[in-house]
Amino acid sequence: MPNLTLGPKVRQPLHLHDRKLKTLEKKAGDIREDIIDMLVEAGSGHSAGPLGMADIFTALYFHVLVHDPKKPIWKDRDRLILSNGHITPVRYVTMAHAGYFPKKLLMTLRKLGSPLQGHPEREYMEALETTSGPLGEGMAQAVGMAYAGLMDQSPWRVYCVTGDGELNEGIAWESLMFAGANKLYNLTFIVDRNNIQIDGTTEDVMPLEPLQEKLEAFGLNVIRCAGNSIRDFVTAVERAHGVSEKCSVILADTIPGYGIDFMEYDFTWHGKPPAPGKEAQDALTSLRTLSGKIISEHE
């Protein structure tokens, strides 16, 4: 058994000032718009999950992660593992905004020859860290990386984004059991708790609740947050950083399809993009007017 007692030091607080928060919120809005534009160009892909996770990905790439888009595989970078690979549109768009690759590549999603494969593939872009899509497997790989990080007393942390439907998989719980047993405090799981999967709501398909209690019973530090509030999420990450004897799980309550009135909470938008034309325009209008709460000046 290696010595896992020394690892990354507790990070400095992630001060999020109001002015920065405003920039991040605007950025998340732009990212949502680009997700729609990109998916409609591709003609296939997942909508609900990426829209719901845009705030968290913005917070991760523009505030939380220690990373360098110019040196994507710098050895001391924080690792962000996307286990539910099907929501990769949000990762691609956020990475383009962060400067990992030119935005023009967003035109090529899911097309022959594109580095932006339908599900993320490390062979096409190392900054993606892992190839994913088949569910639960990113969680196990994140555990492996975190364990290695502690073995070497490395300064970096691991963040692993997973879906809630993904927690149906056996390997998810095998990984969580291991993370709890080995107190992988340099690892933070972020569960996209949007309550939907392909066939319906998670509680109809295969109930997960009481999820928090289940995770706590595995020896994990569970933090609940509002996943569409950047402030709330960043606070949750700070609380995860503050615990040095347990692996943390942030249960982020998100709204699937967030920002587009006709997609929000609707599981049928799990795996398809809006159709070109009116549907896509309605989606963009809904985003720009905050679901009709403000009237756009450019209408």
Added chain:
Amino acid sequence: MAKTKAPRLGINKDVRLVRHLFDPTKLKQIPTRNGYGEGVVEAGQNNKNVVVLCCDLTESTRSLAFKEAFPDRFIQMGIAEQSLASIGAGLAMAGKVPFISSYAAFSPGRNWEQIKTTIALQNSNVKIAGAHAGLSVGPDGATHQMLEDIAIMRAVPNMTVVVPCDYLETKKATLEGAKRKGPYYFRFARAGSPAFTTANTPFKVGRAETYRHGTDLTIIAAGPLVYEALLAAELLSTDHGIECRVINCHTIKPLDVKLIVQAAKETGAIVTVEEAQVAGGLAGAVCETLALTTPVPVERIGAQDRFGESGAPRQVQEGLGVTAPFIALAADRVLQRKLGKRVPAIPAHITAAQNLLQISRDNIMKEALSRTPKKWGGKKPDSSLKSR
């Protein structure tokens, strides 16, 4: 002196394929998964013990029709392929006839060990329905394209492996699976493909069918690519006077050894065609059989030890070299070898596919990038996006 009978050539009339076989305007394109959806409902009507289990993919695997017809016999598993296999085995041991359905990439991709132990080793009566097999999920990419299923399933004792060629044959394979006892794997695809067999086309598990008569070489194909094999045979006949026999080898295991050996003896050259890894797939099964009985030159069409990638299904099929023109190239090579001529070390059907793939990639990327809007660093107005 007895007259020598002229060999039969052309499409085998006895197998009753559609009349408009080569008329693209009349040929219907139907996804093979629809055949599963219809077949499993009919199986449910015939046998009240038929149950369907599905992993959160009810609509896309086409299990939905069964769920609607027999809600009490449909079991939602959640996203859990390992227990899908083993719970299915438990149901079978208690007298049910479970059809366990998910994407082939995950079942049998993920739960192979559970299938081996709880289904095959115990010889339990479970039907494994592998949806979205082959390259037909196109844009989803390599993680969701299943090319290794034939190899991993035919290696398992007690397992039957069936790869139906079109919508109607998938329906027949589903019904046949419900009737037979024991482990049964069959795979089908997401995208539409030519519906070219009829209700009168024979289908019997374990018996391959000759769809086209020929004497120069034999193309042994499985799955929707059987149609591509027929196209290639037609092309070779009209353009080059080469007569290919075409065999629909829908059952990979147990293999129809008799018909394959007969074809090898009579035509002396074989091309195998499948939408799967040639290593261990139909090609593997045919080569093993011929090496033990009638060694003749063989060329293999399929995935050549590489993964698929994102792209429209047809583009990916062409890029991997599994469509009619590549089958024709393989046929040419196998004929050269049959005649004892020297051939290049790397087959032309492989190099041609690699070249085409690179050209297609470049063209498709160039076209997409040429429409880049201003906001993403291009020259076109943002309003030119398809979403605007």
